[in-house]
Amino acid sequence: MSIAVELRDVSRYFGDVRAVDRVSLAIEDGEFFSMLGPSGSGKTTCLRLIGGFELPTDGRIFLHGEDASDRPPYERDVNTVFQDYALFPHLSVLDNVAYGLRMKGIGYATRRREATAALEQVALGGLGDRHPGQLSGGQRQRVALARALVNRPRVLLLDEPLGALDLKLREQMQVELKGLQRRLGITFIYVTHDQGEALSMSDRVAVFNHGRVEQVDRPRELYTRPRTTFVAGFVGTANVLTGEVAARILSTAGAIGAVARAVSIRPEQVTFGAPGPGQLGVSGQVVDVQFHGPTSRFEINAAGVRLVVTIANRGAGSDAGSDTGRPRLGDIVELAWSPEAMIELRSSEEADPGAGASAGAGTPGAGPAATAGAAPGAPIDTATDPRDATRGGGNDPAPSGPRQSTGRRPLPIDEPS
Amino acid sequence: MNEAVHAPMAGPGPRRQRGPGDVVSTFFYRRRRLYLWLLLAPPLLWFGVVFIGALLALVWQSTYTFNDFTMQVTPDLTFANYRALLADTNLDIVIRTVAMAIAVTIACGFIGFPIAYYMARYTRGAARGLFYVGVMLPMWASYIVKAYAWTMILSKGGLLYWVVDRIGLRSALDGLLTLPVIGGSSLSTSNLGRFLVFTYAWLPFMILPMNAAIERVPANLLQASADLGARPSQTFRAVLLPLAFPGVVAGSIFTFSLTLGDYIIPQLVGPPGLVIGTMVNLQQGSVGNLPMAAAFTAVPIVIISIYLWIARRLGAFDAL
Numbered sequence: 038m039s040i041a042v043e044l045r046d047v048s049r050y051f052g053d054v055r056a057v058d059r060v061s062l063a064i065e066d067g068e069f070f071s072m073l074g075p076s077g078s079g080k081t082t083c084l085r086l087i088g089g090f091e092l093p094t095d096g097r098i099f100l101h102g103e104d105a106s107d108r109p110p111y112e113r114d115v116n117t118v119f120q121d122y123a124l125f126p127h128l129s130v131l132d133n134v135a136y137g138l139r140m141k142g143i144g145y146a147t148r149r150r151e152a153t154a155a156l157e158q159v160a161l162g163g164l165g166d167r168h169p170g171q172l173s174g175g176q177r178q179r180v181a182l183a184r185a186l187v188n189r190p191r192v193l194l195l196d197e198p199l200g201a202l203d204l205k206l207r208e209q210m211q212v213e214l215k216g217l218q219r220r221l222g223i224t225f226i227y228v229t230h231d232q233g234e235a236l237s238m239s240d241r242v243a244v245f246n247h248g249r250v251e252q253v254d255r256p257r258e259l260y261t262r263p264r265t266t267f268v269a270g271f272v273g274t275a276n277v278l279t280g281e282v283a284a285r286i287l288s289t290a291g292a293i294g295a296v297a298r299a300v301s302i303r304p305e306q307v308t309f310g311a312p313g314p315g316q317l318g319v320s321g322q323v324v325d326v327q328f329h330g331p332t333s334r335f336e337i338n339a340a341g342v343r344l345v346v347t348i349a350n351r352g353a354g355s356d357a358g359s360d361t362g363r364p365r366l367g368d369i370v371e372l373a374w375s376p377e378a379m380i381e382l383r384s385s386e387e388a389d390p391g392a393g394a395s396a397g398a399g400t401p402g403a404g405p406a407a408t409a410g411a412a413p414g415a416p417i418d419t420a421t422d423p424r425d426a427t428r429g430g431g432n433d434p435a436p437s438g439p440r441q442s443t444g445r446r447p448l449p450i451d452e453p454s
Numbered sequence: 455m456n457e458a459v460h461a462p463m464a465g466p467g468p469r470r471q472r473g474p475g476d477v478v479s480t481f482f483y484r485r486r487r488l489y490l491w492l493l494l495a496p497p498l499l500w501f502g503v504v505f506i507g508a509l510l511a512l513v514w515q516s517t518y519t520f521n522d523f524t525m526q527v528t529p530d531l532t533f534a535n536y537r538a539l540l541a542d543t544n545l546d547i548v549i550r551t552v553a554m555a556i557a558v559t560i561a562c563g564f565i566g567f568p569i570a571y572y573m574a575r576y577t578r579g580a581a582r583g584l585f586y587v588g589v590m591l592p593m594w595a596s597y598i599v600k601a602y603a604w605t606m607i608l609s610k611g612g613l614l615y616w617v618v619d620r621i622g623l624r625s626a627l628d629g630l631l632t633l634p635v636i637g638g639s640s641l642s643t644s645n646l647g648r649f650l651v652f653t654y655a656w657l658p659f660m661i662l663p664m665n666a667a668i669e670r671v672p673a674n675l676l677q678a679s680a681d682l683g684a685r686p687s688q689t690f691r692a693v694l695l696p697l698a699f700p701g702v703v704a705g706s707i708f709t710f711s712l713t714l715g716d717y718i719i720p721q722l723v724g725p726p727g728l729v730i731g732t733m734v735n736l737q738q739g740s741v742g743n744l745p746m747a748a749a750f751t752a753v754p755i756v757i758i759s760i761y762l763w764i765a766r767r768l769g770a771f772d773a774l
Contacts, residue, residue, distance in 0.1 A: 090677050110680040123678035127696045127769070137682035140692070188682065 040102070041066040041192050041224040042087055042115075047096035049082050056082040058248035059096070064226060066101075066191075069218050071227045071235040074245030075271070081120075081196055083245070084228045088194050089113045101191065111140075115192040116185035120200060122177045124169035130180050131156065131165035137188040155187035156180075158217075175206045182217075192224045199234065211238055232272045236260065244268050266382045269301035276302040276344050277382065299382040304334070304347040306378035309364060311371050318373040319344075323364045335364060337372060346372065509755075516748035525742055535749035544733075548753055551729040554645070555713035558652040562660035562709045563702060565653070570664035570701075575673075589658050597655070601722045604651045608642035608723065615641070638725050648724030652713050659708035667701020668694070699770045707758060714754040730754065 042064040049057040057079045064070045072080040085091040086098060089110035098106045105113055116137070124133050131152050132139075138148035156165055159179035169177055178198060185193055198214075199207045215238045218225045229235050235242045236256040243253045244267070252259060252268045263269035266277050279299040312318030321339030328350075335346045348363070364370045470476075482489040519530040538544060573585045592600065607613045618627050631637040631644055638644030671694060679689040695702075717731030728736065730750055738747035765771070 088681060090681075110677065111683050111685055115681075117678070117681045119674055119678055121674065123672070123674040125675060125678070125693060125697075136679070136684075136692070140679075140682060140684040140688050184682070 039066045040064065041068070041100070042226065043099040044083070044086070045097045045099070047083075047086060047093045047098060049079075049086060049091055050094045055248045057086065057093075060248075060250050061096075062243060062250065062253065064192075064224060066224055067222050069215065069225045069227065069238055069240045071229060071239040071242045072245060073229055073232055073235040073242050073272070075230055078245035079248035080228045080230075080243075080245040082248075084117075084194050084196055084226060087192075087226065088115055088117050114190060115194055116188050116190040117194040117196065118178075118181045118185050118198045120196045120198070122169075122181040124177055124180055124184070126169055128168075129165065130161070130167050130169065130172070133169065133180055134165075134184045134187050136184060141188075151187055152183075155183040158186065159183045174201055175210070178202065178210065182214075186217075186221070186223075190223065192226060195225060195227045197229055198227075199229075199231075207234075214238065236272070242272075244271060246271070261380075263301055263380060264383060266299050266301070269380065269382055274304050274345055274347070276304060276307070278302070278342070300379045301382055302344075302374055302378050302380075304345040305332075305349075307344065307346045307372050307374045309346070309348070309370055310373055312373035316373045316375055317379075318371055320369060320371045323366055323368045323370060326364075326366055333363070337370065339372065344372065512748050513752060516745055516752055518745040518748075520743045520745050527742075527744055535745050536752075538746065539749055539753065544750075547728050547730060547733050547750075550727065551714055551731070552757060554649065554652065554729070555710045557649055558656060558713045559660075559706045559709045561649070561653045562657050563706060566657055566660040566664055566705065567702075570661045571668055573661075573665050574668035589661050592654070593658050598718060600655065601651065601719050604647075604654070605642050605722050608640070608647045608650070610640045610642075612642070642723055643725055645724055648719060651719050651723045652716070655719065656709040656712050659712065660705035663704035663708070664698060664701040667698040667704070671697045696769070699765075699768075703762075703765045703770045707761070710761065711754055711758055714757065 040063050042062070044060055044062045047057060047060050048055065060079070060083060062083075072083055074080045082091060086093055087100075089105070089108060089112075093106055096106075097104055100113060100115065124130075125136065128136065131149065134155050135148040135152035138151060143151075153162075153165060156162055159182050161176060161179050161183065164172065164176065169180065172180065178201075181198070195214075199210050202210060211234060214225075227235070227238065236259070239256055241253060241255055242259050244251045244259070246267045252264045254262070259268065259272050263272060263275070266279065269275040269277050277299060278301075319339045321337040321344065323335055324338045324343070325334075325336035327334045329347075330350070332347045332349055335348070337344045337346060482492075516535055517531045517533065519528050519532050519534065520526075521528065539548065569585075569589070573582060573589075577585055609615075615624075615627075618624050627641075630646065631639075631641070636644060636646040636649070638647070641647040641650075675693055675697070676689055679693045680686075684692060715731050717729070717735045720729045720732050730753060734747045734750045737743045737750065
């Protein structure tokens with residue numbers, strides 16, 4: 038496969054702010070490539086650099102092997118679906134879609150035919166005569182898509198295209214976008230702050246933080262093998278143990294010679310109950326329980342550190358409706374996990390020293406839940422809202438959220454058997 | 455006291471005493487329609503009686519009869535005044551004035567658009583404030599003083615001639631002034647000079663509405679246009695201009711109607727010969743032929759109405 042878009046050491050500064058800081062990426066032809074990160078992480082600037090709306094301060098950008106670093110947008114063979122669609126309010130839907138062809142000087146009949154076909158492709162066949170103001174958000178989104186696709190670009194840039202849609206519509210559009218991409222074989226470069234979206238649609242994901250790319254990987258690897266504390270926390274929820282506390286927990290939990298600077302344990306890898314043979318375990322007190330539908334989320338205070346555990350709720354007919362047999366608030370419980378569940382991390386270079394923690398994002402659709410649960414200095418942090426992630430350092434007092442640890446003392450940790 | 459304030463959930467906070475103002479507010483809060491009508495009544499009365507009423511009275515008067523011998527106006531309805539408008543001398547006045555108004559409007563549009571565009575797209579904060587002051591500053595000075603100042607600038611031996619002499623373009627200027635229609639014995643007595651003064655005087659009225667309209671065009675539409683392959687000139691024609699067009703129309707109505715109705719500048723600058731404004735002044739002032747003056751006043755109203763109708767047909771207000 039050939040390379041569709043390549044960034045070589047690309048930087049973009051706004052004054053003193055390094056919006057994009059020495060980013061190198063190679064995106065293959067026909068790939069669904071996502072750029073994931075919190076707001077202000079540089080992902081949108083990166084997309085705008087590829088589109089030509091920003092020019093790099095440093096570095097080169099190649100489109101299909103040609104240096105396009107200094108080319109204006111109208112000389113690049115890429116098209117963009119803008120975040121708020123940017124439809125022309127004075128043109129009908131059909132004229133909006135035909136706009137690119139009109140600018141290329143294609144005749145009226147041809148561009149009308151092509152635009153109509155493009156509208157049918159996004160299931161908006163009959164709406165060509167309307168004006169954008171008369172359409173719903175989801176319909177506008179499709180018009181924006183048709184307007185870009187009618188030009189048959191080799192690369193389509195999408196800037197949080199589903200951000201303004203409600204959850205159901207977003208899920209539906211995710212499926213449609215992925216199907217469209219597969220059918221057309223166009224390279225999609227997709228910017229999002231929604232890790233669920235990035236994981237479910239992409240062939241590969243680049244995780245951005247503070248203008249830099251922390252990891253580029255396939256979704257499964259990204260989730261199961263995060264390389265940095267930031268990635269572990271931002272992609273899914275993770276119990277990130279760092280430094281001294283990691284050593285303390287791991288030594289008491291029975292990991293012999295645990296010297297990793299940071300490890301990540303996914304909440305779903307932890308179970309309640311005494312550790313089995315070869316497993317690790319700690320005990321602690323339940324300080325928060327949240328029901329999330331398919332799963333329940335427990336926060337456990339173990340040796341002054343908050344650990345998150347998610348347990349699947351079984352379907353109707355079983356005990357999904359009841360809490361029987363489940364730990365309750367205030368219970369003292371034992372936790373167990375396998376050594377393989379622990380992923381060794383490097384700390385993100387730009388993470389605040391002292392905070393020692395990364396941010397975590399909730400499971401898709403989980404909604405805002407607990408934030409910044411760790412006590413000051415305790416390096417476990419489980420911020421849920423990705424937009425808060427940059428600010429979700431461990432020392433931030435959570436403004437709201439179900440915190441109930443006040444006054445509870447950490448419990449002694451059981452020695453493993 | 456302090457403790458009560460700082461302790462959360464310590465019962466309801468201190469309440470304000472209800473005075474007569476609160477009673478009135480509550481009364482109107484529950485009667486929104488009455489409130490609205492009370493607010494609207496004075497401006498509606500003003501607009502309806504003073505504005506529309508006066509206009510109708512004017513049009514009505516334009517059909518009165520003026521007796522040339524007795525110099526008396528009698529309320530005998532006639533279309534003689536409008537017929538008189540079509541007489542050669544009067545039609546000349548109308549055409550001369552309209553031509554000047556069109557030229558001034560086009561010039562204001564071409565000079566004003568780049569300024570309005572720059573103000574709206576590239577200035578922020580203090581720089582933008584400076585531009586606003588710069589555009590509006592000339593409007594703060596007395597209009598008559600400015601008109602007189604221009605007569606000095608444009609007269610032979612005036613500032614402009616001095617500058618033209620210095621840069622060695624005197625022969626070019628003299629050549630320009632020999633041209634028919636725009637020329638004259640000097641700049642201050644030529645149509646060219648009058649055009650310059652009008653353009654200067656009405657430029658702010660063109661810039662401000664255009665600036666407001668351009669400001670309202672979202673930047674990402676221009677980016678979307680470029681993204682779809684449009685060169686800057688194409689983006690200008692296909693996106694920016696159509697979306698800013700209501701502002702251009704608003705500004706051009708100002709410059710157009712101000713030029714049509716003005717009677718000061720034509721008296722001070724430019725060739726002799728009447729324009730609509732000076733004709734109205736003459737008819738109602740010296741002659742006392744109010745009906746004829748009213749008929750002349752109806753001309754700009756009709757022309758602006760036609761202009762608005764064309765602008766509407768062109769889709770100028772579709773994006774509103």
